[in-house]
Amino acid sequence: MRVSCEEHRSAVVLVLEGDCTCEDVDALRRAFQPYLERSGLALVVDGRGLESIDSAGLEAMLELADGVRSQSGRLCLAGFSGDARMAFRLTRLDRRFELKSTIEEAARTVAIGEAA
Numbered sequence: 001m002r003v004s005c006e007e008h009r010s011a012v013v014l015v016l017e018g019d020c021t022c023e024d025v026d027a028l029r030r031a032f033q034p035y036l037e038r039s040g041l042a043l044v045v046d047g048r049g050l051e052s053i054d055s056a057g058l059e060a061m062l063e064l065a066d067g068v069r070s071q072s073g074r075l076c077l078a079g080f081s082g083d084a085r086m087a088f089r090l091t092r093l094d095r096r097f098e099l100k101s102t103i104e105e106a107a108r109t110v111a112i113g114e115a116a
Helices: 027-039 055-070 082-090 104-112
Strands: 002-007 013-019 043-054 072-080
Touching: 002 072, 002 104, 027 072, 043 082, 043 104, 055 072, 055 104, 072 082, 072 104
Parallel strands: 013 043, 043 072
Antiparallel strands: 002 013
16 A cells, blocks of 8 residues: 655645555554644545555554544545445444545535534
């Protein structure tokens, strides 16, 4: 899996590409860890390039969400489809995360503080 971060004026975008498996979780955590120290962070996770995510990846996403919320931040997932989106549905995590179709929708959501 490839992980990159893009800082924009209104939000940080964490871009995920490929398969998020137990082998990739440490890299994912290293990528998002520095941002968890920011109070009031607006974070969008771009899953357009994510093909699949396993239970370890889902657990890392929960850690990310908890970390963002602990700093009064806002988190929204965008562009998740196929197997990756199905993993969220099957585990009912789609109820815990705000999932938007586009990056633009997600950025608007975190900018106005709708997501948690």
